[in-house]
Amino acid sequence: MIKNTLKTYPLFSECDDNFLESLSRQANVFDAPKNKVIFLSQEDANNFYILQKGWVKLFRETLEGTQAIIDVIPQGHMFGESCLFEDDKYPFSAEVIESATLISLPISALKSEIEQNPKLAISMLSSMARYRKQQDKELEHRTLQNTPQRIGCFLLRLVDQNAKGPVTIHLPYDKTLVAMRLGMQPETFSRGISTLKKATGMQVKGSTIQLDDVSNLAEYSCSACSSEFPCKSLKTTQNF
Amino acid sequence: MIKNTLKTYPLFSECDDNFLESLSRQANVFDAPKNKVIFLSQEDANNFYILQKGWVKLFRETLEGTQAIIDVIPQGHMFGESCLFEDDKYPFSAEVIESATLISLPISALKSEIEQNPKLAISMLSSMARYRKQQDKELEHRTLQNTPQRIGCFLLRLVDQNAKGPVTIHLPYDKTLVAMRLGMQPETFSRGISTLKKATGMQVKGSTIQLDDVSNLAEYSCSACSSEFPCKSLKTTQNF
DNA sequence: CGAGGGTTTGAAGTGCATCAAATAGTGTGG
DNA sequence: CCACACTATTTGATGCACTTCAAACCCTCG
Numbered sequence: 001m002i003k004n005t006l007k008t009y010p011l012f013s014e015c016d017d018n019f020l021e022s023l024s025r026q027a028n029v030f031d032a033p034k035n036k037v038i039f040l041s042q043e044d045a046n047n048f049y050i051l052q053k054g055w056v057k058l059f060r061e062t063l064e065g066t067q068a069i070i071d072v073i074p075q076g077h078m079f080g081e082s083c084l085f086e087d088d089k090y091p092f093s094a095e096v097i098e099s100a101t102l103i104s105l106p107i108s109a110l111k112s113e114i115e116q117n118p119k120l121a122i123s124m125l126s127s128m129a130r131y132r133k134q135q136d137k138e139l140e141h142r143t144l145q146n147t148p149q150r151i152g153c154f155l156l157r158l159v160d161q162n163a164k165g166p167v168t169i170h171l172p173y174d175k176t177l178v179a180m181r182l183g184m185q186p187e188t189f190s191r192g193i194s195t196l197k198k199a200t201g202m203q204v205k206g207s208t209i210q211l212d213d214v215s216n217l218a219e220y221s222c223s224a225c226s227s228e229f230p231c232k233s234l235k236t237t238q239n240f
Numbered sequence: 241m242i243k244n245t246l247k248t249y250p251l252f253s254e255c256d257d258n259f260l261e262s263l264s265r266q267a268n269v270f271d272a273p274k275n276k277v278i279f280l281s282q283e284d285a286n287n288f289y290i291l292q293k294g295w296v297k298l299f300r301e302t303l304e305g306t307q308a309i310i311d312v313i314p315q316g317h318m319f320g321e322s323c324l325f326e327d328d329k330y331p332f333s334a335e336v337i338e339s340a341t342l343i344s345l346p347i348s349a350l351k352s353e354i355e356q357n358p359k360l361a362i363s364m365l366s367s368m369a370r371y372r373k374q375q376d377k378e379l380e381h382r383t384l385q386n387t388p389q390r391i392g393c394f395l396l397r398l399v400d401q402n403a404k405g406p407v408t409i410h411l412p413y414d415k416t417l418v419a420m421r422l423g424m425q426p427e428t429f430s431r432g433i434s435t436l437k438k439a440t441g442m443q444v445k446g447s448t449i450q451l452d453d454v455s456n457l458a459e460y461s462c463s464a465c466s467s468e469f470p471c472k473s474l475k476t477t478q479n480f
Numbered sequence: 481c482g483a484g485g486g487t488t489t490g491a492a493g494t495g496c497a498t499c500a501a502a503t504a505g506t507g508t509g510g
Numbered sequence: 511c512c513a514c515a516c517t518a519t520t521t522g523a524t525g526c527a528c529t530t531c532a533a534a535c536c537c538t539c540g
Contacts, residue, residue, distance in 0.1 A: 041466070060380060060466035068383040068466065070376065085362070085369040091376065114362070121361035122325075122354070128368045129325040135375045136310060136331065140300060142382045143308040143423045147496075175519065183383045188496055190520055206505085226281065226300035226308065387528075415487065428528055430488055446537090 014119035028104045038094040047104040048081035054100025069180045145224045148192040152221030171207035254359035268344045278334040287344040288321035294340025309420045385464045388432040392461030411447035
């Protein structure tokens, strides 16, 4: 039941049943295989999406074809809702990178409800503020951290921030994509990982990483960041 | 009259006189000299500010003291309002870099009005969406453009996007600060400018730059960007 | 005029990208 | 279950871009 799914989202927590009812009637659930393009940058933005399963990357590319990964969307998150108050074109392209199940929802419905329901507007504001903070941090990292540190920081965001003792991390998707996501080449990522191994004693096997203790890694990565380790300001919970 | 100043802001355009009246009674206008710190990162966020005159930089720093410039605020813009829906701490520090006149306004007043006035909430959403788009672009530039291109892009944003023929650009503040703002060293900035001179034939004298035509520069810089020149998605008008 | 900050220039080093090739890993059909 | 094909990842070698350190230059302002 889509309505119940919607209800679990903080963004919709303050919405009444009527609206959710009507929204779910306009919803469209579909599967999409790897490499399927959901929408292209500059297309008319009619829908936003909830990613129920799989992974989706958001990106832009230059005329020469070089890509900049804007974000990689994890299961359970929304995307494409951001163009709400812009020019009604998607500001980036979206492509499935791990076969996915998606719900598409009309932006127009969200927009009109926001205009009528102040609580939804507030939720939307919170959600955007949260996102903004992350982006902000991302930019800082590009300025202050070198590549191994950025990788370390990425890994730390994948673990429970309060974990004590040994932890196991699974890279959520391709190393190549992680590299792009962090704004570096795959080769650089690979070398960065080995630097981290030497510097922090972490164990790597395929896409599984073991740490005796997060503190080594935290110290290594967070020394070049404005916030110290238990890094509240970063994506730890659901965004929307 | 502060109320009238407030009225000129798109953010407040939909607000009624009562609110603006009460807001301006809580306003505090003051001058601040260069290097004056307005607030520090992580301080309790009680006020947001309108910069009537001068320049203010927003930044964060690591324990070691390296700074990352988040943004440089031009005359007429607001700052500090972004923490509205966060943890009520400023996420960055603010410092005057060109002697300034500021209006401080209580965040609490804005917050409660947003909760009551859906139109204000919508304005706020638009404003955040606009900002988000810029940040987004900024991040892309760090990924795709090299330093001279980034400088060129910065210069292009200072000219009328539809200008034909020769244009004169004045750097709005210190070259050193421009460099930091673009995430590079002053030396790199200086060398980047000479590269641009050679590549596009622009004339530089102190902080004044002359171009016979923007098209050369646009071609040089925008080839490594996902959007082409008359670059709508970037800061050209007032943000808030 | 002289002091001090901003800016440029030079020389050297580092980090990341690029190109090329080897290796590991995965899925396929036989 | 193996061999092959294909892709992801690692490794090596090299080059360029940016930083760093140092010094000169320039400009402004008392």
